[in-house]
Amino acid sequence: MSDYILEMKSITKEFPGVKALTDVSFKVERGEIHCLIGENGAGKSTLMKVLSGVYPHGTYSGDIVFDGKVQAFSKISDSVKTGIAIIYQELALFPDLTVYENIFAGNEVKRGAVVNWNRTIVEAKRMLKKVKLNVNPETLIKDLGVGKQQLVEIAKALSKEVKLLILDEPTAALNENDSENLLELLRELKDQGITCIMISHKLKEVISIADKATVIRDGRTICTLDAAKGEITEGVIIKNMVGREIEDIYPKRANKKFGDTILEVRDWTAYDAPSGRNVVKNANVHVKKGEIVGIAGLMGSGRTELALSIFGNPKSYKLQGELLVEGKRRSFKHTSDAIEAGIAYVTEDRKGDGLFLLQDIKSNVSAANLNGIAKGGIINQNEEVKVANEYKRSMNVKAPSVEQIVGNLSGGNQQKVSLGKWLFVGPKLLILDEPTRGIDVGAKFEIYTIMNKLIAEGMSIIMISSELGEVLGMSDRVYVMAEGKIKGELPIERASQEKIMELATQ
Structure with missing residues (x-):
């Protein structure tokens, strides 16, 4: 009989005008590496935010069963107390604090009401050893590369006696060596009894590391694939992710x-x-x-x-x-x-340098070529909408309208807007x-x-x-x-x- 550490049953989550998740069910066995895969905007991150308490109990329907108990998380700290830790793609570290301060931020090692800094450093060294990161715990986070910062995040999670570790696109910003080191660490954590859920777009990583993989498409559970049965292959994953076979990627x-x-x-x-x-x-x-x-x-x-x-x-x-x-x-x-x-340049950092995330699609598309929609130094707003709609259509940007805030789009659609912005300069x-x-x-x-x-x-x-x-x-x-x-x-x-x-x- 399977021992499930997590069961999410019939989860439905709605936002104004959008149903992000519809009757999603999802099971994870204790001690396995379970990958969650799907296109951008499929609902993966939303599902994990429901699990972690970002979207509190009462804002969705369905049940979360963790460690055999029905949970009603009202905030993130509730899920943390039960042994759930989530590491997002955008790392939540304090760059001007030390490694040891980051590992125990919010979870300080105290003697009475006072932080025991000597003990904190000793414990930080123990956590760093667990994740095989050989750095001085007094190093500032901003002086570490992205790969090492990722390991500090995992050390931080392990310091809270995590049972279920969730990683959202953990290798997106890593080179091949750092990516492989991280995957190897996840395998070792699995051997230590820690269960992992990993969201990833990199199919080779999913194939190499997943015991099981659940596909979500358009806010619905499509299937769960089992590596032991030979089901986790590139062709099978792609067909279930996009609803069609892509013969040649x-x-x-x-x-x-x-x-x-x-x-x-x-x-x-x-x-x-x-x-x-x-x-x-x-x-x-x-x-x-x-x-x-x-x-x-x-x-x-x-x-x-x-x-x-x-x-x-x-x-x-x-x-x-x-x-x-x-x-x-x-x-x-x-x-x-x-x-x-x-000459036009589409940056690798679309969120940091490429787009105005708090502005809408039309403002982003026109940003690099305001002269193209202006007459006499005044922006023609009708022309701006017309141009943005042309690129929305030609780029197949999935959004209700060009008034949609870019920060609310999926990564793939953000990239299309970034492309449209630079194509508009001709x-x-x-x-x-x-x-x-x-x-x-x-x-x-x-x-x-x-x-x-x-x-x-x-x-x-x-x-x-x-x-x-x-x-x-x-x-x-x-x-x-x-x-x-x-x-x-x-x-x-x-x-x-x-x-x-x-x-x-x-």
Whole structure:
């Protein structure tokens, strides 16, 4: 007989005008790793917020049974007391506090009414050892990389004697090594009797780690797949997630035709004064009309720095070398100069740098090209709505209207709005930095289809990606970067994951 640590029974959750969850049921066995998967906006995070008490008892219908008891959490601290801990994609750490202060924030080790700091540091070291993080507990959080911060979050959860650990997209911002280390830690926690629920869009991770996987689509439970029965495969997951089979995740382009060189950088070097180092070193890159050029490399290899140095240099790097657009030498003093020359850049951090999350779709779409909807210096609001509706339709943005606040959209739809914003400036060259990070396979397919459509219309694309499958599936040529240098250039016919990794680790 199965021993379920968690049962969520017939959960229904509504927001004004939207039913986010409809009769969702979900079971997790004690001591297993259970993945929760589905497209952006499917209801995964909403379900976990119901479980954790973010949405308190009484705001939803259905029952939560945890550790054999029906629960009625009215706030997050109620779920924490029962042994449930959730780690969100946006880490909830205090950057200017130490590691040990963060681990025991809100759960202080006290002697009477006074915090026992010596004991706190000793206990913090014990928690860090559990998560295999070898750092001084007196280190400030802001001085740690994202991967190490993620481990501090887990140490914080373990300090509260967690029984069920929930991780929402834990590897979204991690490189491959940090991701694998985190997955290995979850396996070890499982061996120690800790149950894990992991929300992830990375199907390879789900396949490698899940004992079971539950698929949610459009706010409903579709199925639960069992690894022991061989049910957790890429094809089965995709079919259940999107309601259809995607024969080829990377849509093919017919009749590839490349024109003249649209962009070229020669002996390009970017010096970053705050870090005191060259973040790009003597790079030589060119892009032809109608071409998708992939830039691969490990985190910190200089890919984003190269893109920013080309796109008007917003980081104020000291630049050397030549930049040519359509054969003419150019020097951009500001991002507006790059935009005027026909270059657009879609940032990897859509929430931090790419979008105004508190504003609506129409305001975001028009933000980079207000002149395009203005007459005599006055914005034509009717034209703004018209333009936004055109991009909402062409990008298939799933939202009630262009008045929808962007922060309330799913990650995939946010990315489409970000794309629409930059397409409205009418670029000849579009730089896409991690274009599908943190979005599901269905939304990825739509982004890839949009990319192919743009190329067919004569645009050129530079695509920076940490997903080697994406680089190989979408690029015509690949540059590989490491330590700020271009380590190699590969036509797609000769590129492979092994060759790219070999160059990226030189």
